[in-house]
Amino acid sequence: MTATSPPSRRWRISPLLRRILLVNALPLALIVAALLYLDQYQHGLLTAEVTALREQARIYAGALAESAVQNNAANQPVINPDLARPLLYRLIEPTPNAQAIIYGSDGQVIANSRIRQGPGGAIITEKLPPVHPRGNFARAVSLLYDQFLAFLPNPDLTPTGTEGEAAGLGWQPSVREALRLTSAPANHQAAPFIRRAPDGRLLITVAEPIIRSKHSVGVVLLTREATEVDRAVFAIRVSILALFALALALTVLLSAYLARTIATPLLRLADSASRLREGRAAMSEPVPPAIAARQDxxxxxxxALEDSAHALxxxxxxIERFAADVAHEIKNPLSSIRSAIETIRRMDDKARAARLFDIIAQDVQRLDRLISDISDSSRLDSEMSRTALEPVDLAPILAALAEIHDATRKETDPVIVLDAPKSGLTVRGAEGRLVQVMRNLIGNAASFSPPAGKIWLRGRETGSTIEIAVEDEGPGIPDAKLNHVFDRFYSERPQSESFGSHSGLGLSISRQIVEAHLGRIMAENRRNTSGTITGARFVIRIPKA
Incomplete structure (x- = not known):
């Protein structure tokens, strides 16, 4: 046998552990992805922000329409920039994190809340104050989240990207879009513009037309940072990620535990099986006792592996003992034949030569019977493992064997006394092999019975088993030999029996057949009231069908 090196003991991720991790982590990842989507939640927050911002823009538009719109020379209402700018500054003052821009009907910017005229006529552009500073972690989460949303169906209020220049508070919808709004019907409501600035802030822009006397004289664009939306969504994202990290850690630990309790014992069992195959495992401990003691x-x-190893x-x-016994039993007649042949070659006495030829013939007959019984015994186990067991009623078989014996018996042969019911002794087995056992026991009893003696063939049901007993009136069995009569090549035979007529395998084969039927066969002596042996008794017990 070629020795193989034992598996490495260093820790590594086994295929089973990878499968357990995948099976346990995949549903968790899908759930977390679904929760991180937060589409409905964010949609509701953005809707509320847009609604509030739109109401604010409508207030701005209404105030501008009432206070900053005048008729021109053609008696058409137009926005007066000198009135619109200070009014816009006063309107936007309570909302420092917002920006408002007024477009005229011709698309020109009339007023911008972040551009003012300073002393001496200088133009001052104010920057948006940092209302919600964002750290690197928040930016990373938002970036990953937005990338994730890019692969999913987006609702109406899902953030959109930039157009042309970088998105920021100074970026607004194009003038073309503003002009389109100025010519829209009065009941038209433009969709909001939602995007992220380079620093990660979420910005919302709404457009509302400035209407005076049912005429659109301009449009006001109001932009505000959706700080509360980002904070609420970010808080939930962080909570989900924290729970995911905790659940993932528990999943990894549980997967490692499952792998340790499943994969590691299986690897040790595989190692034990390999050592068994190579013949390096001790019969007393073929598998680790700690694994064999587990109740799972x-x-x-x-x-089961341990039982298989013991059975193997x-x-x-x-097989080794059988091979040694066969070699010993075959060697004896072969030695006798060789001695007889060598003697015949050196002698001229025809009478003595004839007697030696008779010895050779008896030895050949013994070898023939021995080889036949050895062949039957060696293939018995494999044959029984392939034979389908069927219900067999032993009562008619006992009656048939008794009838055949009586029909063929000679005057000095023993008589069979049948003591069994006509039916009801049903077992599951191979009928031919069970008949072989009965014939072996009857033949064995007949060979030890006195002339015209009796052989009792009994059958009965005892609880969950069927009991068959064969009794004779012979000399019985020495008490020390009761367990050895079933050994192979047991050769204690009556002196009146011709040499070589039995191989010593009959009772051994009978025990093999009975044990293959999950039964037992025992030998005992019959005794009278004074304790004297009056014969032998062989008892078979097989589970009933």
């Missing part, structure tokens, strides 16, 4: 499926597997070693020992 792996423990059952370990115990027992079978190997039996």
């Amino acid at each position: 499926e792996i423990g059952q597997l370990a115990r 070693w027992t079978r190997m020992d039996a």
